[in-house]
Structures are given as structure tokens and as C-alpha cells.
Amino acid sequence: MSHRDILVPDCNNCLKLTLHTHVGGKRKNRIHLQDRKITTVRKIIAVRIIWCQLIPSMIPSPILNTLKRDVVIIGGGPAGLLLLAALKTSPYLRHLLCTLIEGGSLALAKQFGVDPPKEYTNRIISLTPATASYMDLGMGCWNHLHHDRLKRYNHIIAYDDDGKIGFDMDAYMVEVINVQLALLKRLAELENGFENVWDQCKVTEIEKNGGSGSDWPIVKLSNGKSVEARLLVGCDGFNSPVRHFARIQSRGWPYDRFGVVATIKVSKPTQVAYQKFLPTGPLAILPLEGDDATIVWSLTPELSETLCAAPSEVFPHLVNAAMKLDSHELPYIYEMVKNNDNVDNVIDEIQWRLNKASVFDKYYDNTVTKVFDKSRARFPLKMSHADTYVAPRIALVGDAAHTIHPLAGQGLNLGQADVQLLVGALEKASTRGLDIGSTLALEPYVSERWPANHVMLGVCDKFHKVFGVNWGPFNAMRGFGMNTLDSLGLAKNLIVNQV
């Protein structure tokens, strides 16, 4: 009997089986098993099929305390929470049984809703208009944000020693925890939303279903429970266990840079975000409500250590110096800080250079006055992209799928766009009666998002590389290019619309 031969029950109830033999694609013989003319060998084979394929699937799975869910989301960051909220909002998907598993505690986020801390937390991200409108119109969670901690800015100035570009773009600066809070509140409003968020459950293991017939992955948790998932979504960050389970490689490279974040105060409130490209990496000052701001400064590992350890009286002056002075003048100042020179000496030197002709601070006209000491932190920068986002019964969303350089502030926004499209693909699958975990259902998600994300990752990578070159003639050309692009309104509009 060839592999094409199938055993088809005559009807649901009776035991009479008909053997359809396929030879060359055409159905040939119909042999009735009860027909005595059948040979013994064929009978034995037929019996094996009955015992190994049909009957086992009629018996429930051996591990009796495994819960079965349609969607299991691992990771309670903004991407995971948004996915759960989107699933519960969508009319085609709200009937699905979902669970969100978060290893850490969401108590902080809930606390944030009730009693937010006075100072800003240092994980602050920027939301593009597309993300903001999805959160507002698509999700309806915009109103749950703490609006007094949300800042809207409308202009970006990116410059270096030789040229500048200004963009008009409406975007928002918001703390990550604020976003998480808004999504949790939204989930609480939705039916079957909040109850299915299990926090403080670590994932101990994800394993293939050893049982017969089913390929649903089993997630084992630290509280002893196990969940089988029709679709397992990994929103669990760069070292995603879901991605490792699916054996999807993530390729990329480390940038040999660290991003230093800090919350600072500036001398005058503004609605403009500034980004200066230094040879080591970009320094961005993003405005927050009032006269607060947040900085993200990409530096070499040694410099990031030096700056994180610098005294907090000196740090604001260093930021001023980096934004206003010629980038060639900075290494001397960094050396002074590294050698633990007297703080007053360092400030004096910086003041002297800043007092030079106003030629130096032609683009950045604000002044950094103070840094909130505890908010200084650093994280390594890398670029990484998974080979694919889907596998049978697996989907990857957000940082599990891609890691990007923070210079364009796109990280969270890419994750939100992923969620949008994944939900769209699942909706389509659901309306057509497909198994949402099948690759056929998930394919539109990866085919739309993978190239778009790849382009964005590539563009940010090239920006990093182009602005990392520090050679006189090339710098002049780059500056000339920036100035030219600045004067071409059409080109700029195109770029802004892409983002």
C-alpha cells in the first residue's frame, strides 16, 4: 500500500471501512475490508492504521491538567498587552481563549495608575502618529494614559557640525510604564481581558507536544500550570524563549555602543526634539512636559562608563558641550572627566569654549541645567532580525523579532505595527474558518511586516554607519547633503510619511 492510500470511514457510526487505493493519482480500487478477497498483508496494515491514527485522536490527551488555549502570549510589555487588547477588541477574535503570561510583576504599572512617581522613569519612548492613532481609534486606550505625563512635540531638528535638517512631525513622548498602564486599564474594560493576564509566572519550559496527533506547543509555568496553545505568540524581548523553541535564528550584530539614558531639566520648555550626530553616535534630547527632557546618548563602552560615573554637577555641562561645541573639542573634555579632574576646572573649560562666538550654538539654543542623578542608565545597542516571524503555531512580535538602533525612536512603533498586522491576519483567517495557528493563516503577517521591518532596520543601520565616519571631505559632503535635503520640502514630506 502506498502512502497515498487512505482509510475512509463509510459513515460516522459504522465500522465498515473502505480502502481507497490511489495509484498514480487516480482512485483505483475500492476494497471492502469485509470482503474476503482481501489479502492478509493488507489486513494487517489496515489494522495498524486504525490503532495508530484514528483511535488515539479520539482519546483525550494523557496529561489531564493541561489547559488548552487558543492564543498564549508570552511577555507583558507594550507589545504583548497591545496584542491581547487588540484580540479582545476585534469582533472576529474576541471569542478566542487567550492568556498573557508575564514573568515580572505588573504591580508597578498598576501602582503607576494610582500614584505615579514624581520624577519620570527613565524608559521613555516616542510614539509616531500612526501608533498613536491605532491606540486611540483602533484600541480606544488613548484616554487611559496619564495625559499630564504625555508630551506632544511637533518638530525634529537633526544636525551635526556641517549641516542640519528640520522635520515637521507630530509625535508623542511617553513612558513605557504609562503605555502599559493604559493597556491594562483597557483590558479591564474588556470582557475576558484582565482575568487572563497572569503576571509573576515565569515560563520554565516550552516543549513540543510529545503526545500523538497534536502539534500544539505546551508551555510549562513556574506555578505548576501548563498551557497548550493553538497559537503561541512570543513578545518576550531579545532573548525570546519562544524564538529559541521555534529554532528561528536571529541574525545581526552588536554596534559596540552603549546608549546612555537620563532625565534632565532644560532652561526653557520647547516642543522641538533635537538630535546631534557625534562621531561616536547620536545624542538626542527629547522634550517632556514642562522643562523636563530625556536624553539618549550613544557612546563607546568606555565613554558610557565615564559619563555614567561623572559627577552630577558636571553631567549637564557635558551634554551642553556635546550639543553646542564642535565635535573635535570633546575628546579633551572627556579626558578631563575620565581623569577625575576637579569639577570646577571641567566646568570652567566648558564655559570658556561655550562663550566663544555664537557660531557654535547655531542650532541648539536651549541649555541643560540639571540631571536627575538616579535616572542615568546605560544599555548595549545592537541590530538583530529574526529569519522569519512565524512557524507552525508560533508567531513573534516586537523585540523578539527585531532589535533596532534607537536613533530614530522606532523600536516600540515597529512592535505596535507588528501587532496591528498580526491581528489583521488572524482576523482574516478567522473569518475564513482557518486554524489560526497554521502557517497559512500567519503568512500574510510575516510577508507584510518582515520586509518593512528589514528596511527600517537597514536604514537606521546605514544612518549609524554614515554618521560614524569622521573624515573631513566626507563630513563636508554629508553636511552639504543634509542642507540640500533640508531645502527640499517634498523629499522631507515623503520621509516623514514613511515613518
Next chain:
Amino acid sequence: MSIGARRQLSILSIPALLMVFSKENRLADLMEQGRLHYNDSNTALNKENKQAKPYFERREPDYPDHIPLTHLERLGMIIGSLIGSYFHPERNEFIVGLGESTAFPFILKKLQHQMLSDPVGRRILRERPRMTLTSLDLDYLRSLPANTLGRTYVEWLDKEGVSPDTRVAVRYIDNEELAYVFQRYRECHDFYHAITGLPIIIEGEISVKVLEYFNIGIPMTGLGAAFAPLRLKPKQKERLYSIYYPWAIRNGLRSKPLINVFWEELLERDVDELRNELGIEAPPDLRELRRQQGKKLGSKSARKTADKLLQIGPSEDPYFEPIPENELHFYQRKGAVRKRKLPDIIPSSDLKILESVKRKAYRLDLQLSLCGLRLGWAGVIGLLPWIGDAICFCLALQLIKKADSIEGGLPPALKQKMTANAMIDFGFGLVPIVGDLINIIYKCNSRNFILLEKYLVEKYTAQVPVKVGTSGADGAAPNEGKPPLPPRLEP
């Protein structure tokens, strides 16, 4: 557009231009500005200037005495100072102008960053010391012990007979910190002289310029190092190129950046110690060397490489010869030239060819003259960008072909040489403007003509039969030396 329409348009353009620039238009402008027929009795009392904005307004100066230049003005200053300083290096204003106009911001910025990276340099930029007669008290310097920097400096001033007059203030460099950097370089120039001992004569100045170029990098010093020696006598050039240039290049490259030296604080230091620290070695005394070499007779080695390098044209004039004195007419001065007759040894067929080659070469290389510069049709045609050079190359090849039609043809080596000449000429001509000038000086057709004439003279002098006397002064029979005749066949 048809020919007729174009002609009409060009004819109409003249009255059109006249209309645009006519008196009526000027009056209309005044009317628009409200200044026509209108004498405002209050204008005399009006403090504000209500006149039209001037056509050209210079931007705000960065420091007192600053004159910000536009790009065109800067270019004009560069060209003017180049020409002026080449022909009159003794006049200070050309050197000053050249220095300031060629000091582009990116070069001065590099220098500024060099100063900012060094603690002493940073201090110089902060304190802004200027060398005035108060900061350099000469009497005090004279009282210092021997072999200190201050004493050496004053002794040099006295030896050369100059005073440390304050140098001209910088006016044409934008950005006041960069202007100070350039001013500092200018004021330290005398110290470079003092520490090396080079005098203020032109050779000494050039040597210091070379040292400055390789150490500091100011463009004017580089231009001086490259072009200033061209006007010197051969002996001076030889001295410079063989001794002082290598010294200056070696020391400029290996010594510490001289712009970061705070000279005013080192006046009491020992000069030799300072030289060691900075990495400068003292060059041979230039004045001494000149004195010694002046006593020796001028040697042939004086006409060395530099001279040869500059002589691009053919070394002799093949068309004219100076008339010997006994044949001069009363109206001709010594040195007058007449057309040269070609040598007689050459038989008439080859002579005709040589004559035609001469005429061709003359026509192509020398027939015209432009303000004293002799050029030919090849020079004029070669001015057309690339087609011209191709045409000239073809003409040169034609000349070579004509030369080839002599009896026996040109030997391959000579033909190779002539073709090489033509190709070098073509190669030079490809460079847009400078190359065409080189073409005009190189005169490859004349060179080929000289080569042909020399060859023919050689060929026919070799073939003139040795005149053997019939009685034989050397006692030889007429047939001696000739190969024996073949034996006659018996009839």
C-alpha cells in the same frame, strides 16, 4: 527657429536693450521709490536713512578691523597676491594678502584643534598673548645670559638689523579665534628665524617657509616653498635644494608642533636645550655659506636639475641663425638673425624633403606671435578641447610621414623618437589649459625637424668618400682597399 526669425530677434534685441536701460526707466524707478520731483523738506531733519537699501552690504564683522570677504573677492585676492608676491616678494602686502586669503577655514580649524588638544596650546588660546614691544622688552632680553632664547633672539635682530615691529593685524579671516591663530603664527615667525639662525635674505626666508609648511601647514608657506625659488639664480637654487630644503622638510616633519610653543615663557631657557626638546637641529649658517661659495668659480654643476626641469622647449632654434659680425648690415645690431640655410652635404632630393618639413614645422610651431609669445597653428588648433589635440596629433604624424619619404626611409629608432615626441605633445595637450600652454612651449614639430636634420647630416657626412690622391700621398694604389674584381669569363 528659422534663420530669418533668429536674425529678426537679434536685430530687435538692440533696441530692446536700449529700452531697458534707458533714461525713462531710471526715472520710473525713482518715481516708484517716491524720490522723483519730490524734495521732502523734512529729510534734512530726518535722522533715519530713508534711502533705498544699498546694492551691496557687507555682513557684520566678527572682530574689530575685520573685513568679511565674499567668495569672489577672496578669489580675486588670491590671484592678485599670487602674481604680486611672485614678481615682488620684497613688498610685504602681497605676502600678507596671500597668507590671509589662502588660509581656508578648514586648515585653520585643524590648527585650532591641534592647539586645543595640547594643554599649552589651550593656554595660548585662552590668554591670547600678543608680541608687542612691551611683552618683548629688548633691553631686558639683552641682559639675559648668553645662549638663552631671549638673548639669541635679540642678537639675531641686531645681526640682521631689524626690529620686532608689530606684525600687520589680521583682517580677512572670518571667526575671531581662527584670526587669532593666524596672528599668532605671524608673530612667531621671527622666533623661528631666531631659533634656526636663518637670515632675512630671500634664501633664508624660503627655508623658514619650508620649515613652517611641513610643521604648521599654512598654504601660503607651501606656495612659497614651491614657487619662490624659481626666480633665483642657479647657484642659489642649488644651495637651497641640496641643503636647506632637505633640512627643513626633515625638521618640519619630526619636530613638535611649533604653534603650541609659548615663546614668551621660554625666553630664559637655554637655546640648545630648547632645540633638543622641540626636535629642531640648527642648519648651516647661510650667510657664511654664501660667502664661501661666492669665492669659488661658478661651476658647471651649478646648471643642475632645476634649470633642466624648467627648460621645456627645444634647446636650439632651428630656423634662425645669428648673422656673423662681418656680414652685418649697417642697420642690423649684434645678435640679429637671418634664416638659416640648410647644410649642403645633403643631396637635393632629401634636401627638398627637409625643406618642406622645415616649412611645415615652422608653420605649425612658430608662424604666429601673440604678445611676444611665438606659437603656431598647432598651438591655436590645440586650444580646442580634445578634437584640437587629436587634429594636432594627426598633423604631427603627417610630418613624420613626410620625413619618412627620404631616401632609405627613417631608421626605426629615429621614427620611434619622433612618434614619441608627438605622443608626449598629445598627452600634454589633453590637460585642459595648462597642457595647451605646455604644447606651445614644447614645439614637438620643431624638435622632430631638428632630429631629422641631425640625422641627415650624420648620414651624409659618413658617406662622403675619403679623397685619395692619384699620386698617392700615402703611397696607395687607386684600387687598394677596394674588393678585387671578379675574374673575367673567358669568351
